[in-house]
Amino acid sequence: MKLELRGITKRFGSLVANDDIDLTIEPGEIHCLLGENGAGKSTLMNVLYGLYQAEEGEVLLDDVVQRFAGPGDAMRAGIGMVHQHFMLIPVFSVAENVMLGHEETGFGGRLNLDAARAKVREISARFGFHVDPDALVGDLPVGVQQRVEIIKALSRDAKVLVFDEPTAVLTPQETDELMTIMRQLKSEGTSIVFITHKLREVREVADRITVIRLGKVVGEASPTASNSELAALMVGRSVELTVQKEPAQPGPAGLIVRNLDVIDHLGLKVVNNVSFDVRAGEILAIAGVQGNGQTELTEAILGLQPRVTGEISLNGTSLTGLSVRKILNAGVGFVPEDRTEDGLVGQFTIAENLMLDRSDRPPFVKNGNLQLGFLAEFAQEKKDEFDIRCESIYSRAGQLSGGNQQKVVLARELSRDLKLFVASQPTRGIDVGSIEFVHKRMVATRDAGIPVVVVSTELDEVVALADRIAVMYRGSIVGIVPGNTPRDVLGLMMAGEVPSGVAA
Amino acid sequence: MTTTTAPESISASLESATIKSWKAPIAYAIFTLIAILLFVVNGRDGVSRFRLSNEADVIQLAPIDNPTRLTCILLVVLLIAITVYATWLSSRAKRVPLWLTILFAVAFMWAFLTWAAAGETIPITGLLLGTVALSAPLIFGSLGGVISERVGVVNVAIEGQLLAGAFLSAFVASVTGNPWAGLVAAMVAGVLVSFMLAVFSIRYIVDQVIVGVVLNVLVAGLTSFLYSTVLTSNTPLFNSPPRFPRISIPILSEIPILGPVLFRQTVIIYIMYIAVFVVWWGLFRTKWGLRLRAVGEHPQAADTVGIRVNPTRFWNVAIAGAIAGFGGAYFTLGSVGGFTKEMTAGAGFIALAAVIFGRWDPIRATLAALLFGFATNLQNVLGAIGSGVPSEFLLMLPYVVTIFAVAGLVGYVRGPAASGKPYIKA
Numbered sequence: 001m002k003l004e005l006r007g008i009t010k011r012f013g014s015l016v017a018n019d020d021i022d023l024t025i026e027p028g029e030i031h032c033l034l035g036e037n038g039a040g041k042s043t044l045m046n047v048l049y050g051l052y053q054a055e056e057g058e059v060l061l062d063d064v065v066q067r068f069a070g071p072g073d074a075m076r077a078g079i080g081m082v083h084q085h086f087m088l089i090p091v092f093s094v095a096e097n098v099m100l101g102h103e104e105t106g107f108g109g110r111l112n113l114d115a116a117r118a119k120v121r122e123i124s125a126r127f128g129f130h131v132d133p134d135a136l137v138g139d140l141p142v143g144v145q146q147r148v149e150i151i152k153a154l155s156r157d158a159k160v161l162v163f164d165e166p167t168a169v170l171t172p173q174e175t176d177e178l179m180t181i182m183r184q185l186k187s188e189g190t191s192i193v194f195i196t197h198k199l200r201e202v203r204e205v206a207d208r209i210t211v212i213r214l215g216k217v218v219g220e221a222s223p224t225a226s227n228s229e230l231a232a233l234m235v236g237r238s239v240e241l242t243v244q245k246e247p248a249q250p251g252p253a254g255l256i257v258r259n260l261d262v263i264d265h266l267g268l269k270v271v272n273n274v275s276f277d278v279r280a281g282e283i284l285a286i287a288g289v290q291g292n293g294q295t296e297l298t299e300a301i302l303g304l305q306p307r308v309t310g311e312i313s314l315n316g317t318s319l320t321g322l323s324v325r326k327i328l329n330a331g332v333g334f335v336p337e338d339r340t341e342d343g344l345v346g347q348f349t350i351a352e353n354l355m356l357d358r359s360d361r362p363p364f365v366k367n368g369n370l371q372l373g374f375l376a377e378f379a380q381e382k383k384d385e386f387d388i389r390c391e392s393i394y395s396r397a398g399q400l401s402g403g404n405q406q407k408v409v410l411a412r413e414l415s416r417d418l419k420l421f422v423a424s425q426p427t428r429g430i431d432v433g434s435i436e437f438v439h440k441r442m443v444a445t446r447d448a449g450i451p452v453v454v455v456s457t458e459l460d461e462v463v464a465l466a467d468r469i470a471v472m473y474r475g476s477i478v479g480i481v482p483g484n485t486p487r488d489v490l491g492l493m494m495a496g497e498v499p500s501g502v503a504a
Numbered sequence: 505m506t507t508t509t510a511p512e513s514i515s516a517s518l519e520s521a522t523i524k525s526w527k528a529p530i531a532y533a534i535f536t537l538i539a540i541l542l543f544v545v546n547g548r549d550g551v552s553r554f555r556l557s558n559e560a561d562v563i564q565l566a567p568i569d570n571p572t573r574l575t576c577i578l579l580v581v582l583l584i585a586i587t588v589y590a591t592w593l594s595s596r597a598k599r600v601p602l603w604l605t606i607l608f609a610v611a612f613m614w615a616f617l618t619w620a621a622a623g624e625t626i627p628i629t630g631l632l633l634g635t636v637a638l639s640a641p642l643i644f645g646s647l648g649g650v651i652s653e654r655v656g657v658v659n660v661a662i663e664g665q666l667l668a669g670a671f672l673s674a675f676v677a678s679v680t681g682n683p684w685a686g687l688v689a690a691m692v693a694g695v696l697v698s699f700m701l702a703v704f705s706i707r708y709i710v711d712q713v714i715v716g717v718v719l720n721v722l723v724a725g726l727t728s729f730l731y732s733t734v735l736t737s738n739t740p741l742f743n744s745p746p747r748f749p750r751i752s753i754p755i756l757s758e759i760p761i762l763g764p765v766l767f768r769q770t771v772i773i774y775i776m777y778i779a780v781f782v783v784w785w786g787l788f789r790t791k792w793g794l795r796l797r798a799v800g801e802h803p804q805a806a807d808t809v810g811i812r813v814n815p816t817r818f819w820n821v822a823i824a825g826a827i828a829g830f831g832g833a834y835f836t837l838g839s840v841g842g843f844t845k846e847m848t849a850g851a852g853f854i855a856l857a858a859v860i861f862g863r864w865d866p867i868r869a870t871l872a873a874l875l876f877g878f879a880t881n882l883q884n885v886l887g888a889i890g891s892g893v894p895s896e897f898l899l900m901l902p903y904v905v906t907i908f909a910v911a912g913l914v915g916y917v918r919g920p921a922a923s924g925k926p927y928i929k930a
Contacts, residue, residue, distance in 0.1 A: 051808065051929075072810025087805035089798050091921075100798055101809030109790040152809075268518040475518055 001062055001078055001159035001191055002027050003048075008057035010040075010047055017043040018054070019215040025160065030182055030192045032202045034221075034234055035212035037402065037429045041195045042084065044212070045162050049081050050074040061160075072101070080158025082149045084165040090138030095120055097137055098152050123151045127181055142291065143174040150181065161185060162193045167201055171289050172459060172491030179205045197234070198460075199227045235432045245443045248467040251280035254451035255301075255420050260310035262296045262475075270296045272475040274310075278420075278451040283442065285466030285483075286455045288494055293475035294455045295337060298424045301453075302334050303327045314420055328357055331419030335409050335426050337455070339402075343409040346398025350390060351379035353397045354412050378415075386411040387437065403434025410441060421445050424455040439465060459487060528600035532587040535612055539583050543576040543619045550623035558629060562758045572622040579615035583608065624889045631878075631885050632765040639870075639877030640776055640838065641666055641848070644831025645855025646862065646869040647783050648694070652824035653864055654787065655817050656800040658924040660716025661701050662828050663852025664723035668693035669832020671727040674843035675735065677745035683837050686745055687772075687830065690837075694829015695822050697723060702821040706814050709926045720852070728845045735843060747841045748772060772830075772838045779827065784866040796820055800920035803927040813927045828852075864919055 003025040010018040017040045025031045035041045046052045048059055050068030059066045061077055068074045071081075081087075088097050099116035106112055117133040124131045129147045137145060146166060153161055163182070167175045182192055182205055196202060202209055202223070209221040211233045219233055232238045255278040262271035271293045278284045286294050300308045303324045312319045319327050328334075336342035344353050355364045355375055363374050379393040386407045390400055397408055406426065413421070423442065427435040442465060446452045456462050462469055466483040471493035478493045489499050550572045556565040586608050590600045617626055645662040652659035669690035677686025697719055705712040735743040748770040757767040787793035795816060798806040803813045835847050854876050862869030883898045 049808070070810060070812070071808045075810055081808065083808065087802070087808040089802045089805055091801055092794075092798070096794060100794060100806070101811055103791040103794060105791045109786075109792050111789060111791055111794060267520050269520065270518065272519055 002060075003079075003160045003191060003193075004060040004063070005044070005048065006058050006060065008044060008047055008054050008059075010043055010052060010054045016215050018047065021057070021212070021215075021217055023210060023217070025191050025193055027191055028186055028189050029207040030186055030194055030205055032206035032209045033193060033195045033212060034197065034199075034202055034209055034230065036197055036234055036431050038431070039212045039234075040215040041212055042164055043215075045081065045164055045193065045195060048074070048162065049079060075101075075156050075158070078157065078159035079162070080153025080156060080160070081162045082146065082153060082164065082166055084168065086142075086145050086149050088137045088145055088148060088152075091136065093134050093136055094131055094140075094148050094151075095133040097148060098133075098155050102156060119155050120151055123154050127184060142169040142289070143171070146170070146178070158190070160191045160193070162195070164195045165197075166194070167196065167198060168457075169290055171494040172487060173495050175201065199230050200460075202230065203227070231432070239432050240436060243439045243443060243464040245465075246447070248282045248446065250282040250467070251449060253277040254280045254315055255453070256311075256313045257301070258311040260297070260300060260308065260312065262293070262300045262305050263307040263309075264296070270475050271300060274472075274475075274477050276470055276477065276480060278453055280451050281446055281449045282467040283446050283452040283454055283465050284480075285462040285469045286453065286472055287459065287462045287466075287469050287490060288457065288472035290457045292472045294457075294472055295424065296475075297472070298334070298337075298422050298453070298455055301327075301422055302332065325360070328416075331417055333413035333416060333418045333421045335406075335413055335423040337424035337428065339405050339409050340398070344397045344405055346396065348397055349394045350383070350388065350397055350400070350408055351375050351393045353408050354379050354382055354393075354415075356412060358416070382411040382415060386441075401431070403430035403437075406430050406434060406438060410438060414441065414445060418445070418450050420451050420453070422453045422455075425457065426454065427456075427458070427461060459490060462490070463487065524594055524597045525599075526594055528605065529587060529591040529594050532583070532590050532608060535608070536580070536583045536587045539580050539612060539615055543615050544580055547573050547576055548619060548622035549573055552618045552621040552623070553625040554617070554621075555625050555627045556629065556761055558627075558764060561760070561764065563760050565760050567625070570618045572618055575618045576615050579611050579618070582611050583615070586611070620886055620893050621889065626885065626889065629761060629764045631881060632761070633768070634881035634884060635874060635878040636765060636769065636773060637839065637877075638880050639874045640773055640834045641831040641851050642855045642858055642873035642876055643776055643780065643870050644834070645828045645852055646858040646873050647779060647866055648824040648826075648828030648831070649856055649859035650862070650864055650866050650869055651783065651787075651796070651827065652698075652821050653859060653923045654800045654920050655796045655820040655824075656803060656920060656922045656925065656927070657702065657705055657817055657821050658712040658716065659701065659821070659824060659828075660713050660856065661697055661719040661723075661852075662855050663848060663850065664716075664720040665694040665697045665825050665828035666832040666835070666848045666852045666855075667720075667727055667846070668697050668723050669829030670835040670847055671730070671832075671843050672829075673833035674743055674745045674836035677837060678742050681746060683746050683748050686837050687833050690829045690833035691826040692829070694825035694827070694832065696825075697829070698822045698825025701825070702818045706817050706821075706926065709928065712924050712926075724846055727843070731843060731845055739842075743842050745836055745841065747839075748837055770838050772834050775830075779830075780866055780870050783827070787866060797920070800922055803922050803925075807927075807929070817927075828855075831855075860919070 005021060005023040008018050008021045009016070021044055033041050033044070043052065047054045050071045050073055059068065066077055068077070089100070092100070095113055095116040098120050099111070104112040104115045120131060120133040129151070131144060131147055131151065137148060140148070146169070166178060170178060179201070182194065186192060194205065203225070206223045209223060209225070209230070210217060211219050211221060211230070213234060213236055218236070221230060221233060228238065258275045260271055260274040261269055264270045274297060276284065286297070288294055296305055299305045301312055301319070303319070303322055308320070310320070314330060314332070317330065319330060322330070340346060345356065358364050364371055376393065382388070383390070383393055388407045388411065389404050397405060400408070426438050426442065430438070442452060442454065454465055463483070468480055468483055469485060469490065470480045471478045471490060473494060473496040478496060478498055481489070481493070492499060552570045552572050552575070554568040554570065556567060557563070586604060590604060593600050645666055648665060649659045649662050672693035673686035673690035676689035677683050700719055701715055704710045704715045750768055750770055753767040757763045787797065795806065795811050799811060799813050799816045807813050832848065836843050840847065855873065858869050858872035858876060861872035886893060886898055887895060
């Protein structure tokens with residue numbers, strides 16, 4: 001089926017998310033939509049899927065103009081979508097999720113679950129998925145959940161399939177498998193729109209590439225284009241894809257973690273017997289697919305987790321069991337993985353956010369009074385130093401772009417006297433310019449002789465920054481390997497396999 | 505290094521740690537202590553008689569005579585044994601099974617009844633019969649609550665729906681002289697209250713709890729006003745609804761104990777049995793229930809498969825109101841036989857507690873409602889036989905038992921994920 005978008009314009013208030021976008025997807029092709037976070041790719045696809053109504057423009061399928069009042073219409077027309085945040089109900093079984101919205105029923109509206117199970121099995125067999133129709137979706141690993149999303153779309157005979165950032169949650173191996181599935185779908189005549197910001201994947205699988213920047217189509221590229229060409233097109237200027245750094249000059253071990261267990265509220269060991277050292281002046285990257293205990297590990301170091309056993313020490317002093325306040329005072333800087341949830345108070349000004357974790361002592365507070373004059377000076381200085389783009393230091397932090405929000409968090413943490421720096425997903429969802437900046441600051445922190453821990457699910461970032469890499473899987477560290485370890489080895493480790501020659 | 509073999513693989517599921525939970529043994533110990541103090545230290549002498557049959561029953565069961573002091577001591581020994589066993593289980597990091605708690609509760613209740621009825625007779629069938637009857641509005645209310653919360657709208661207005669149902673059913677049944685018309689009117693009244701809840705919470709995105717509370721106050725005020733101005737102006741015409749008679753179902757009603765309890769009731773109770781089953785079956789076995797639960801769990805996911813979230817919420821909140829309103833008719837057509845000011849007396853809030861105690865499941869919520877109904881009726885029966893227990897204590901005890909039961913039994917409770925959250929599309 002041929003899909004055509006003509007002159008799509010979508011506004012949110014004064015923000016133009018899509019500006020007069022034209023796009024044609026030929027039958028049986030894999031068409032990549034490449035663009036930075038916030039460029040308007042997902043908005044465009046939500047317009048196509050009927051979730052948003054565009055202000056201007058039209059959608060055509062096989063040259064017939066379509067009117068989609070909602071996703072139901074889009075699905076009936078043959079458009080399927082694999083969402084970035086899976087649209088699955090965790091407490092339902094696979095079969096129930098697949099049948100939802102087009103249920104087969106018997107007497108009195110009774111669900112025909114057998115038919116749904118058969119459908120799941122039939123599609124699973126076609127693509128070599130191993131999906132149990134009766135498993136609860138919430139119990140499945142994310143890679144399998146994504147397959148359920150694909151099965152769901154295919155069970156409605158989708159002719160055009162949209163994949164919205166599908167690889168963000170996958171291991172490299174799962175990504176390869178997904179590419180194979182896409183090619184198989186293509187050979188069956190399905191048209192595929194593949195949305196991503198990862199250059200490597202685009203070049204591997206795309207037939208054609210359309211690049212979107214700031215809501216506009218800025219050009220087409222062929223899959224033979226080089227990484228730097230694609231990146232320049234995506235960002236609008238030439239960018240450094242590699243992080244410039246000197247070899248590390250590691251000193252003595254700063255952070256020592258021994259036999260750390262973190263137990264969640266259900267009694268599961270989300271961090272299981274983890275031990276590692278981070279030396280002064282080196283970056284230890286913790287790699288792994290989202291949800292393998294990295295979050296809980298960093299929170300345990302900060303004292304944010306309630307059920308922790310094991311030993312954590314920094315420069316010889318034990319941090320185990322201390323309050324968050326005392327751990328911060330010991331010189332631990334922390335960038336949480338969700339800046340809007342844990343990193344900032346969106347309703348506070350930039351200046352207020354910059355003093356958030358030092359509100360108990362001079363120079364920001366004297367005798368219980370905020371030192372606003374000092375704060376203004378300090379905030380102005382940090383705004384310039386960290387290149388925070390904002391109207392003034394009294395703008396609300398929630399109004400900033402992701403990249404600038406992250407700079408505020410970074411400025412706050414790095415302006416303290418640090419003995420350890422822990423950053424969780426420091427570049428998630430921010431623009432390439434800001435990523436460059438964040439990476440440079442992290443390397444500078446390392447070069448100042450501070451042990452740095454970076455948690456990242458992006459293999460590119462891990463490889464770019466790390467002096468050593470610890471790979472986590474299901475709460476355990478699979479192995480700690482040098483920073484120059486090949487990606488395919490890291491990929492296997494992220495799936496829980498211990499390659500020979502690696503000390504676990 | 506690049507040649508990788510995979511000799512070792514880490515298990516795909518997380519290891520679980522053993523967490524010792526002392527909640528159950530501590531709760532048992534507290535109750536055992538209360539039992540020792542009341543039933544043994546402050547024990548009574550005499551014989552407590554439990555009557556199991558009425559004179560009219562075809563099959564007569566002999567009454568049970570419990571020598572008060574001996575029975576109490578034996579039961580307290582049993583309670584101590586259960587507590588010790590639970591402590592042993594917990595120290596070995598094992599779960600305390602549900603049957604043990606039920607056994608404990610039954611033993612405690614038996615001891616309490618024996619102690620309270622020293623020298624008296626307790627009609628067991630009467631106690632249970634009243635339990636079922638008094639639970640009726642709670643059960644209907646909690647079914648309404650379950651449906652509403654499962655679809656994503658917190659229903660604090662159950663009290664208002666019950667009260668509106670009670671009022672309108674009394675009025676309509678009196679004027680028409682037909683109790684069936686009263687039942688229909690009760691449902692209409694519940695739906696009207698639901699419409700207001702739905703419009704404000706779904707269309708105008710007002711906080712659902714606040715709308716619910718305001719509706720309760722509104723209905724209480726409105727019915728009180730209309731009661732004093734209209735109903736009392738001509739009571740025989742406006743507030744003398746015909747009551748449904750008790751119907752004995754042949755054969756079934758002659759089963760010892762259970763027969764009189766379950767099958768000598770009014771038609772409202774028989775409809776209740778059907779309603780509980782239909783709501784349970786509908787929620788978990790039909791397309792209606794699947795969509796309803798999807799909307800309450802993850803409205804966006806429901807939207808992306810073409811389910812219209814807000815209309816689904818609107819109409820199911822209306823259905824919930826109809827069921828809760830129906831329960832309100834029990835007060836006027838099933839028991840009292842006339843409307844009085846604020847006659848629901850907080851039953852809606854107890855139904856709300858039953859929804860949560862029952863973990864948003866119609867069957868469990870019904871059992872929870874029965875427990876609350878038992879509590880209420882126990883107080884009536886003990887008051888009637890004139891046992892020496894202070895009435896304030898009787899009022900309090902069942903609820904204390906319930907609080908401990910909730911704390912000890914209901915662990916990690918998870919409601920519908922999107923309950924209380926309005927769905928706003930961009």
